Amino acid sequence: MIVVRPFTSAWLRRAVLRRARRQHTAVHLVVVDATPAQARQAQRARGRTVRERAMRRHERRWARADFAREPWTTVTRVRRPALEPPRASVSSTEPDAAVAASGG
Secondary structure (H helix, E strand, O other), rough: OOOOOOOOOOHHHHHHHHHHHHHHHOOOEEEEEHHHHHHHHHHHOOOOOOHHHHHHHHHHHHHHHEEEEEEEEOEEEEEOOOOOOOOOOOOOOOHHHHHHHOOO
């Protein structure tokens, strides 16, 4: 079972753990660790809108989360890399630089 959620709510983590433990002996948690600014930027990049109040609530819950006290088999934290700034669009009348350089 794979669950993709913000997972900031302790009750939700407990519910997932209970359900997963019924069927599996090992339950692994992978946490994408991002700053609030990175999280907001990633939401915008995916075209999602999260209200400011909800984002602040997620931030408070993340600050309180103590995964070491929860019965996960393993907890892996992955740092979210900074998103690249949007690239300038190229006019359709100009040849693509990569295509021009390759002779195509």
